[in-house]
Amino acid sequence: MEQPPDGRRPRLISSLAQGQRSCEVSLDRELGLLTWWDAQPPRRNFSVPASEIIAVEETKIDEKQCNSGKWQKMEKPHAFTVYYVKRARNYCWRCNEETFWCIDEQLCNQWINSLKELLDLQTSRPKHLLVYINPYGGKQKGKRIYEQKVAPLFSLASISTDVIITEHANHAKDNLFEVNIEKYDGVVCVGGDGMVSEVMHGLIGRTQKDSGIDQNNPKAPLVQCNVRIGIIPAGSTDCICYATVGINDPVTSALHIIVGDTLPLDVSSVHHNNAFLKYYVSLLGYGFYGDVLKDSEKKRWMGTIRYDFSGFKTFLSHHYYEGTVSYLPAKHTLGSPRDKKYCRTGCCICRQSKQQLEEQRKKYGIGRDEGRGEWKVIKGKFLAINAANMSCACPRSPKGLSPTAHLADGSADLILVRKCSRFDFLRYLVRHTNQDDQFDFTFVEVYRVKKFQFTSKHLEDDDSDVKDVGKKHFGQFCRDHPVCCCNLTNNTWNCDGEMLNSSTIEVRVHCQLMKLFARGIEEKSTSNHSPIEQ
Ligand SMILES: CCCCCCCCCCCCC/C=C/[C@@H](O)[C@H](CO)NC(=O)CCCCCCCCCCCCCCC
Ligand SMILES: Nc1ncnc2c1ncn2[C@@H]1O[C@H](COP(=O)(O)OP(=O)(O)OP(=O)(O)O)[C@@H](O)[C@H]1O
Numbered sequence: 279m280e281q282p283p284d285g286r287r288p289r290l291i292s293s294l295a296q297g298q299r300s301c302e303v304s305l306d307r308e309l310g311l312l313t314w315w316d317a318q319p320p321r322r323n324f325s326v327p328a329s330e331i332i333a334v335e336e337t338k339i340d341e342k343q344c345n346s347g348k349w350q351k352m353e354k355p356h357a358f359t360v361y362y363v364k365r366a367r368n369y370c371w372r373c374n375e376e377t378f379w380c381i382d383e384q385l386c387n388q389w390i391n392s393l394k395e396l397l398d399l400q401t402s403r404p405k406h407l408l409v410y411i412n413p414y415g416g417k418q419k420g421k422r423i424y425e426q427k428v429a430p431l432f433s434l435a436s437i438s439t440d441v442i443i444t445e446h447a448n449h450a451k452d453n454l455f456e457v458n459i460e461k462y463d464g465v466v467c468v469g470g471d472g473m474v475s476e477v478m479h480g481l482i483g484r485t486q487k488d489s490g491i492d493q494n495n496p497k498a499p500l501v502q503c504n505v506r507i508g509i510i511p512a513g514s515t516d517c518i519c520y521a522t523v524g525i526n527d528p529v530t531s532a533l534h535i536i537v538g539d540t541l542p543l544d545v546s547s548v549h550h551n552n553a554f555l556k557y558y559v560s561l562l563g564y565g566f567y568g569d570v571l572k573d574s575e576k577k578r579w580m581g582t583i584r585y586d587f588s589g590f591k592t593f594l595s596h597h598y599y600e601g602t603v604s605y606l607p608a609k610h611t612l613g614s615p616r617d618k619k620y621c622r623t624g625c626c627i628c629r630q631s632k633q634q635l636e637e638q639r640k641k642y643g644i645g646r647d648e649g650r651g652e653w654k655v656i657k658g659k660f661l662a663i664n665a666a667n668m669s670c671a672c673p674r675s676p677k678g679l680s681p682t683a684h685l686a687d688g689s690a691d692l693i694l695v696r697k698c699s700r701f702d703f704l705r706y707l708v709r710h711t712n713q714d715d716q717f718d719f720t721f722v723e724v725y726r727v728k729k730f731q732f733t734s735k736h737l738e739d740d741d742s743d744v745k746d747v748g749k750k751h752f753g754q755f756c757r758d759h760p761v762c763c764c765n766l767t768n769n770t771w772n773c774d775g776e777m778l779n780s781s782t783i784e785v786r787v788h789c790q791l792m793k794l795f796a797r798g799i800e801e802k803s804t805s806n807h808s809p810i811e812q
């Protein structure tokens with residue numbers, strides 16, 4: 279053992295073997311770094327930070343292995359295996375393993391104990407998790423994905439779980455109001471964005487209830503929810519997972535949960551006439567995305583392809599919606615929707631924006647800080663009104679609806695697509711799938727906002743109660759223009775993939791209201807192949 283002169287914890291260095299190859303292995307307990315290198319040329323050198331070690335286990339060596347090479351001379355070799363995160367392509371993580379053979383039992387135990395001590399210092403890792411599985415989400419593979427790909431990794435990492443297979447919609451949400459949440463270090467949902475939304479509503483709702491906050495008050499200062507949510511993607515879009523991890527891959531997500539990653543996330547609340555409707559974290563969309571969702575819900579039996587079918591149908595129908603959008607620009611954040619500053623792991627725009635908001639709170643007081651500033655008003659005819667709380671990247675559109683939207687900056691990107699020809703709208707849609715700028719059109723505007731409201735024209739025109747007007751008009755096409763595409767039938771918002779049937783709404787972004795087991799999308803340079811070969 280190497281003793282550093284300055285009283286730091288000693289470094290453990292040993293000559294071990296990997297099968298037939300001799301190697302030197304070092305554990306720097308101060309830096310939390312495991313390194314190994316070949317004793318002979320080509321002397322490749324690998325290192326893994328303790329924060330990315332999943333587990334260490336004693337390994338039994340069978341006779342066949344033992345009878346080969348120089349181990350023949352040994353009585354009974356001992357070995358241990360280190361399981362760790364290996365970065366593959368496209369932000370994908372895998373669990374890799376490396377087995378080290380030791381000459382005696384004492385040395386082997388010393389290595390196992392030292393590595394385990396280091397793992398015990400990783401205090402942000404969960405030990406006990408509550409897992410909800412939606413057996414009907416996406417391609418209906420949630421249960422299988424969990425059992426085959428995730429559960430074995432959790433057990434390798436000594437994470438215990440209570441698993442609930444949901445029996446109906448809202449099962450997970452309702453259950454979260456009843457369970458003893460203190461028992462758990464996090465909640466995992468296996469399913470799509472709808473399942474994430476359910477778990478989020480359960481946890482945020484429960485936190486507000488326990489703190490005596492009235493969610494119906496659109497101005498109420500909501501209490502941050504500290505129970506982290508892990509997302510095992512098994513849905514149709516998996517946008518929340520894709521935009522926070524970089525890929526919708528169950529193993530990658532399980533590994534982010536195991537290493538105890540934490541990612542704060544903005545959540546927006548949607549109200550109508552002082553009544554709380556819903557929260558959302560990815561997309562709140564009216565017009566095109568609202569109509570796609572409404573149509574696709576009737577076609578759940580088609581599976582994931584329903585969105586393409588309904589997307590095509592909605593594209594052909596080419597409905598537009600007339601109304602007024604008012605928004606409060608997000609002055610506290612340094613970013614803007616077209617600045618090409620992407621939100622990445624440890625994003626400084628998110629950090630600084632949060633600080634700015636906290637300073638404003640101290641200066642003006644909770645509740646009074648956020649209404650400050652000048653509201654802007656835009657009237658028009660829109661094909662789509664999209665408020666993206668995050669990029670909304672997903673396999674269909676790897677850069678998303680607003681590629682530089684930030685995950686935790688307390689703002690959303692409000693995208694207004696004005697009435698235009700079908701051909702122009704198609705050009706706009708296609709740009710979500712290639713490198714061209716989807717905001718570079720005269721009929722598209724984008725604003726970074728803290729709050730916004732939308733009122734449908736047909737409700738504005740009438741002085742009577744909003745609901746009565748709604749009843750009068752819903753379910754019919756525009757009487758004034760019988761052949762136009764102005765639509766009164768659909769008044770559906772797409773709220774993280776859930777339908778909201780109220781056209782007039784009030785939206786407010788709550789900076790970093792919840793947390794995920796994730797770390798955001800890593801910069802390309804750090805997401806190369808690990809262990810780092812030096
Ligand atoms: C020609 C190809 C154009 C392709 C354009 C692709 C743009 C795709 C943008 C996807 C943005 C997803 C935003 C995330 C929303 C989630 O919170 C939500 C819940 O999971 N998912 C959906 O609502 C699911 C929404 C799914 C929307 C699918 C839209 C498909 C449009 C197809 C239009 C075809 C026109 C073809 C004309 C020849
Ligand atoms: N056991 C169940 N039976 C029926 N519906 C359920 C059940 N469990 C959950 N749900 C509901 O199913 C809806 C859709 O589920 P989920 O989000 O997992 O899949 P998806 O819609 O295919 O994927 P995505 O949201 O990514 O498009 C959710 O709104 C959820 O409330």
Ligand SMILES: [Ca+2]
Nearest residue numbers: 544667684689
């Ligand atoms: Ca945001």
